[in-house]
Amino acid sequence: MAPLPSLPRIERLHLADLVLPETHPEAKTSGGAAVVFGFVIDHPDGPIVVDTGVGRGHPFIDAVYAPTGLDLGDALSGVGIDARDVIAIVNSHLHFDHCGQNPLYYGSKVPVFVQAEEVEAARQPHYTVQEWATVPDGQMRRVRGDEDVAEGVRILATPGHTRGHQSVVVEGGEGEVVVIAAQTVWDVKEFDLEQATPANVDEEDLRDEAVASIRRLKSLNPSAAHFSHHPTVWRSSPGIR
Template identity: 35%
Template sequence: MAGDNAVRRLDLGYFIRPAEEAGGPHPRVEAVLAYLVDSADGLILFDTGLGRGDDETEAHYRPHRRPLPQALADHGVRLDDIALVVNCHLHFDHCGGNPLLPGRPVFTQRTELATARAGDYTFDHLVDFPGVDYRELDGAAEISPGVRIVPTPGHTAGHQSLVVRGPDGVTTVLAGQAYDLATDFSCAQLARRAAADGAADPLPPYHPWLDRLTTLDPQRVLFAHDPAVWQA
């Protein structure tokens, strides 16, 4: 039903993270996922896929792109149907489709946009383009009934996630790259639980924002680079 905050996932391709970045002896193929939220204020698009970088970046990550218009069409949606855009952060693999959506409000943390514009962070043509309309935030904000942006710094200082209260009362977190993998998020949640239970040190660290996120009672968490879903 339109406007019920239902969430749909978009497959926007993948890239190959080199072994030295993947933390093991082998490279790792990572999905590039975006999400549609059917809100009361129209369709919200969380992340927009892989943009084109320079030749060095292309060779380093060997991306395979699935065009945003094609991924939207799988759900019967056109670019013109998108009302709002939220980027978890402004690296090229999360904001690559933004230039296809001029005139749409793009929600980002003020810190993230300032970092992106300072250079040596992302690609300028994906950040500032004709018709771009940034809505800069300093923290959490409800952008539509039941749809709330929550800062989740770590991967970048201005990283943010989207918390969606769905039609069945279930809260879904679109976590972007707050954690690379669902298992990483699960391990952090267990570390938080152990700390709350008074387990003795040493314990693994976890992001302090997990305390706040837990108060929102998330039942499932979805990620930008992992098709696995964390379930409460």
């Protein structure tokens, strides 16, 4: 599909803060806390949400991660978007902190784009919170590799953190590209240095693919890259970071 005449507005939504238990692989990296961002692309066809944060009222998640944060609807209205106007959801992957508020849209006609491999993985015990991650059949859009979501918005498979992890590429205007890299990396340094850390990519056999995913996103010459758990936005010109 063709790029848009101009780059649509992309807003980062600060959906939650987590307290990481000592057993969490990133607990040391992050000083025991993690931010959770979702994103919304204010597309001319209607808003497209990328990741929905953490859900509410799950006893295990509440006990282990003590999440605090915003309801997705409030986060969207905070950037001037009506949650009822959303036309599509993309989940980078189905861990509990990326699909937690998907149920807001379950039972509607809003399609939810997830890699087919991720759907399979999410059926395994202890992978996620099933009631958040289980997309109703009629809304599930199983993605195999790369796929267009709308004009100027496409999904790129970026395996690493999970086998079915995906990123979103937004393109508009004079070839300007912004990537929502989600959890392709944990922090901006890993993106800069093209590193797959054991903390973010715990399956050893996925580390080469994880590095390839970072390089694939950078090969698009993005002006910016956004991450799920790190507040710094990567910029192509280091001087303006």
